[in-house]
Amino acid sequence: MNAPASFGKSQVRVEDQRFLKGQGRYIDDVNLPGQGYGAFVRSPHAHARVLSIDTSAAATMPGVLLIVTGAEWATQKFGPLPCRSPSKVNRDGTPFKDPARQCLVHDVARYVGEPVALVVAATAAAARSAADAVLVDYETLASVTDRGRAMAAGSAQLWPEAPQNLCLDFEQGKRADVESAMASAKHVIRLDLENNRLTAVPMEPRGAIADFDRATGQYTLWNSSQNIHANRDLMAAMLRIPKDKLHHLAPDIGGGFGGKNSVYAEPIVLLYAAGKLAHPVKWVADRTEAFLTDTHGRDQHSNVALALDDTGKFLALHVHSIGNVGAACGTMGPFTPTGGSARTQGGPYAIPAILYSAQAVFTNTVQTDPYRGAGRPEAVFHIERVIEFAARKLGIDPVELRRRNLIQPEQMPYTSGIGLAIDCGNFPAVMDRVIAMSDRPGYAARVTASAAKGLRRGFAVTPYLECSGGAPQEEAQLKFTSDGIVLLAVGTHSTGMGHETALAQIVGDRLGIDLHRIHFRQGDTAATKIGGGHGGSRGIELGGCAALKAADMVIDKARTIAAHALNSRADDIAFGKGKLTDSKTGQSMTIDGVIAAAGDQSRLPAGMSVGALDSTAVFDREMFTVPNGAHACEVEVDPETGVIRVVDFWAVDDFGSVINPMLADGQVMGGIVQGLGQALLEEVVYDSDSGQALTTSLLEYALPRADHVPRMKIEFYEGAPTKRNPLGAKGAGEAGCCGASPVIVNAVLDALNDYGVTHIDMPLTSEKVWRAISAGGKA
Amino acid sequence: MAELTLTVNGNPVRSDCAPGTLLSGFLRETLHLTGTHVGCDTSQCGACTVIVDGRSIKSCTMLAHEADGASVTTIEGIANADGTLHPVQQAFRTHHALQCGFCTPGMVMASVALLARQPEPTDADVRHGLEGNMCRCTGYQNIVDAVLASAKSMKGVQA
Numbered sequence: 001m002n003a004p005a006s007f008g009k010s011q012v013r014v015e016d017q018r019f020l021k022g023q024g025r026y027i028d029d030v031n032l033p034g035q036g037y038g039a040f041v042r043s044p045h046a047h048a049r050v051l052s053i054d055t056s057a058a059a060t061m062p063g064v065l066l067i068v069t070g071a072e073w074a075t076q077k078f079g080p081l082p083c084r085s086p087s088k089v090n091r092d093g094t095p096f097k098d099p100a101r102q103c104l105v106h107d108v109a110r111y112v113g114e115p116v117a118l119v120v121a122a123t124a125a126a127a128r129s130a131a132d133a134v135l136v137d138y139e140t141l142a143s144v145t146d147r148g149r150a151m152a153a154g155s156a157q158l159w160p161e162a163p164q165n166l167c168l169d170f171e172q173g174k175r176a177d178v179e180s181a182m183a184s185a186k187h188v189i190r191l192d193l194e195n196n197r198l199t200a201v202p203m204e205p206r207g208a209i210a211d212f213d214r215a216t217g218q219y220t221l222w223n224s225s226q227n228i229h230a231n232r233d234l235m236a237a238m239l240r241i242p243k244d245k246l247h248h249l250a251p252d253i254g255g256g257f258g259g260k261n262s263v264y265a266e267p268i269v270l271l272y273a274a275g276k277l278a279h280p281v282k283w284v285a286d287r288t289e290a291f292l293t294d295t296h297g298r299d300q301h302s303n304v305a306l307a308l309d310d311t312g313k314f315l316a317l318h319v320h321s322i323g324n325v326g327a328a329c330g331t332m333g334p335f336t337p338t339g340g341s342a343r344t345q346g347g348p349y350a351i352p353a354i355l356y357s358a359q360a361v362f363t364n365t366v367q368t369d370p371y372r373g374a375g376r377p378e379a380v381f382h383i384e385r386v387i388e389f390a391a392r393k394l395g396i397d398p399v400e401l402r403r404r405n406l407i408q409p410e411q412m413p414y415t416s417g418i419g420l421a422i423d424c425g426n427f428p429a430v431m432d433r434v435i436a437m438s439d440r441p442g443y444a445a446r447v448t449a450s451a452a453k454g455l456r457r458g459f460a461v462t463p464y465l466e467c468s469g470g471a472p473q474e475e476a477q478l479k480f481t482s483d484g485i486v487l488l489a490v491g492t493h494s495t496g497m498g499h500e501t502a503l504a505q506i507v508g509d510r511l512g513i514d515l516h517r518i519h520f521r522q523g524d525t526a527a528t529k530i531g532g533g534h535g536g537s538r539g540i541e542l543g544g545c546a547a548l549k550a551a552d553m554v555i556d557k558a559r560t561i562a563a564h565a566l567n568s569r570a571d572d573i574a575f576g577k578g579k580l581t582d583s584k585t586g587q588s589m590t591i592d593g594v595i596a597a598a599g600d601q602s603r604l605p606a607g608m609s610v611g612a613l614d615s616t617a618v619f620d621r622e623m624f625t626v627p628n629g630a631h632a633c634e635v636e637v638d639p640e641t642g643v644i645r646v647v648d649f650w651a652v653d654d655f656g657s658v659i660n661p662m663l664a665d666g667q668v669m670g671g672i673v674q675g676l677g678q679a680l681l682e683e684v685v686y687d688s689d690s691g692q693a694l695t696t697s698l699l700e701y702a703l704p705r706a707d708h709v710p711r712m713k714i715e716f717y718e719g720a721p722t723k724r725n726p727l728g729a730k731g732a733g734e735a736g737c738c739g740a741s742p743v744i745v746n747a748v749l750d751a752l753n754d755y756g757v758t759h760i761d762m763p764l765t766s767e768k769v770w771r772a773i774s775a776g777g778k779a
Numbered sequence: 780m781a782e783l784t785l786t787v788n789g790n791p792v793r794s795d796c797a798p799g800t801l802l803s804g805f806l807r808e809t810l811h812l813t814g815t816h817v818g819c820d821t822s823q824c825g826a827c828t829v830i831v832d833g834r835s836i837k838s839c840t841m842l843a844h845e846a847d848g849a850s851v852t853t854i855e856g857i858a859n860a861d862g863t864l865h866p867v868q869q870a871f872r873t874h875h876a877l878q879c880g881f882c883t884p885g886m887v888m889a890s891v892a893l894l895a896r897q898p899e900p901t902d903a904d905v906r907h908g909l910e911g912n913m914c915r916c917t918g919y920q921n922i923v924d925a926v927l928a929s930a931k932s933m934k935g936v937q938a
Binding site (some may be wrong): 013024572 | 812
């Protein structure tokens with residue numbers, strides 16, 4: 001019984017069946033018998049010394065089971081929340097600053113929302129009421145939330161060990177080459193850019209349930225985390241418990257986008273509380289808590305300088321950024337604005353000399369950590385905005401200026417000016433294809449039609465280049481049950497991307513088994529030993545390749561079993577389309593026949609025992625892949641009101657081999673709309689005087705809605721599969737938001753060219769656009 | 780506590796319920812219908828959308844007691860008796876209109892109600908009609924396509 005090949009085809013998803021019937025199981029749907037409910041007391045101040053905490057009134061309220069304060073936490077001497085930033089050395093060789101951040105504040109609260117105490121009660125309402133009755137006496141301190149002011153003399157200092165609030169002073173690239181090129185270049189174009197502070201806003205808020213079994217000393221943590229294994233190790237170390245005494249697992253996750261990657265304080269405090277109470281404790285964030293305490297992303301200011309010769313050829317690029325890391329290092333600490341933003345500087349262009357320097361600074365805001373792209377969208381924004389700006393300044397067509405500088409396919413493999421090893425790709429072909437999709441011949445008529453409505457139309461095309469990332473190793477297991485089910489367990493983590501289907505496609509295709517017989521398990525430290533979780537678009541690249549490797553191990557063993565049954569030699573057994581055939585006699589056996597034989601000792605050769613087909617594979621990534629593409633869009637701007645409408649959007653993406661085009665499409669579209677959100681709508685705002693968080697609900701933080709979004713047309717360029725992994729796949733998850741923000745901003749500025757408007761910082765709200773038009777004083 | 784009588788997914792329900800209980804909480808905690816999701820506290824996200832007497836309602840904006848005597852339909856109540864999917868559910872699947880699935884129940888219920896009042900919507904009608912439902916994964920396009928496709932398929936069924 002052969003399954004039709006599904007690799008490369010748009011297979012509808014296996015997981016949809018339960019999600020569509022309301023049978024998904026998310027963290028708030030998980031309940032354990034006898035559970036108490038946690039509520040956190042949080043700092044209402046951006047920067048304040050805790051003078052005292054009075055829990056006496058709260059402790060006597062109905063249903064209250066336990067109160068844990070920062071003072072008690074301090075007596076336990078648990079480890080601080082960890083920072084695992086790969087970028088940790090200052091340009092002068094000294095180490096970065098990683099001040100110890102505790103799960104509960106004992107001395108000084110450093111952002112609005114920082115947890116100060118936990119109250120556990122019999123019901124969620126009782127816990128909330130009691131938490132509100134905990135009296136904390138604060139001495140407020142001066143605060144600084146703005147990265148631009150963090151290093152200024154006289155600004156509030158967050159940590160005594162970090163003068164000027166400097167966390168990391170980073171530099172990568174060729175400083176001398178860049179400086180000499182800048183000094184002698186015909187043109188040096190400079191542009192200052194804001195990368196607005198964002199937050200991931202998965203529709204499901206974070207939550208966790210911790211449990212403790214006193215008899216065995218075993219902790220269990222159900223957690224809406226997309227990084228189960230690594231965070232288990234880090235949390236166990238903090239709490240000084242052996243790793244295998246902490247079973248960490250995730251139910252279905254309602255979106256992540258990086259916001260559920262970090263090690264957060266709340267689940268750790270819940271573990272401690274569960275240990276004390278010896279019964280489960282549950283906490284689920286409300287949306288305001290999510291806005292206050294989920295990690296934020298981006299928040300970077302950059303000075304970009306591009307040197308060009310008299311023919312418009314790029315000679316050198318220097319980008320200097322100041323990045324806001326928040327009140328202390330998050331799990332990835334200062335990585336995003338430093339090393340994370342450095343790795344793809346210069347994009348798909350041949351720029352001989354590139355320098356990226358950055359200062360990561362502490363402020364009285366929640367930690368920033370990776371949000372979809374983690375530095376790569378920032379890098380695309382730097383280069384694509386400065387090219388557009390340069391083209392207008394020098395009077396060169398922006399597409400032509402890009403074309404003159406793209407790395408050519410015959411230059412592959414190519415090491416970029418910042419040191420990124422690009423193995424393959426055809427950047428000019430990708431850009432030409434998106435231009436061809438976008439009906440340039442019809443553009444003039446569309447401009448006229450827009451003008452007739454009183455609107456200005458603009459167009460832009462921007463290539464993008466990023467690189468995959470995340471943990472470099474992954475595990476996949478295949479196990480065969482007696483009723484014909486194949487259990488596939490992986491350490492990667494789908495938070496909606498459809499791995500339950502895509503990885504089953506990979507395995508099913510290789511083994512010739514219908515993918516619906518493959519049952520999927522992820523996000524569980526009891527299921528796999530190794531797990532790199534979600535991040536860096538690694539799901540297919542690592543999880544997929546590990547699954548493929550496990551399937552190949554199965555096939556190897558299946559040949560031995562078939563040879564035994566067919567009285568043949570394993571070397572003579574060929575496998576294809578779910579069938580094992582003796583190439584000499586022509587006798588054959590199906591994979592299902594082999595699976596059945598593997599469950600029966602009497603049918604197995606010597607040296608093999610029941611369950612012999614079960615296989616565990618570990619896949620190691622040798623090199624990152626380099627996904628790339630080009631996006632184009634048209635916008636209409638109403639000069640009277642500043643209202644922008646993105647009317648058309650085209651994308652061509654090179655993800656190498658595409659396993660399921662429908663899922664890849666979904667990744668691109670979701671990413672594009674997050675990029676649109678950054679370009680036009682979204683911004684986390686803190687009041688710069690008081691340090692108060694001002695965007696604490698979906699009323700204040702503008703998420704894109706269905707009617708903000710244009711119809712997107714997406715195609716894949718499959719002419720350059722990577723050889724860096726056996727699937728030929730390049731990570732697809734973060735591409736959309738890399739291309740979308742710059743192309744939308746560039747198109748709006750194209751529309752406003754006649755008004756003398758050359759730059760507006762994101763988000764391009766109608767107010768900002770209207771003010772820029774008014775200030776431009778033209779047309 | 781006060782008694783509450785209503786119909787949920789066609790089944791009569793009689794239950795004691797605290798006066799301040801939200802309909803979303805009653806469905807999730809008392810009736811264990813956890814397909815109705817709570818994604819915000821400000822009636823913005825729409826994940827908790829259910830149908831009350833034919834109208835789509837964000838169940839976090841309504842007290843359970845306000846639904847006394849009403850007929851409530853949740854995501855658990857729209858598939859056919861044999862377990863096959865409702866045309867809107869089926870179209871969401873065919874068109875890849877969901878990723879993480881968290882907004883999906885509310886999005887499906889809002890779409891069912893939208894099609895009941897507007898059986899032949901345009902692309903713009905659907906986008907406008909689903910303004911109150913947020914999705915962070917899909918970028919909405921496949922949701923719009925799914926609703927347009929189910930409008931066609933449901934028309935076919937009725938004709």
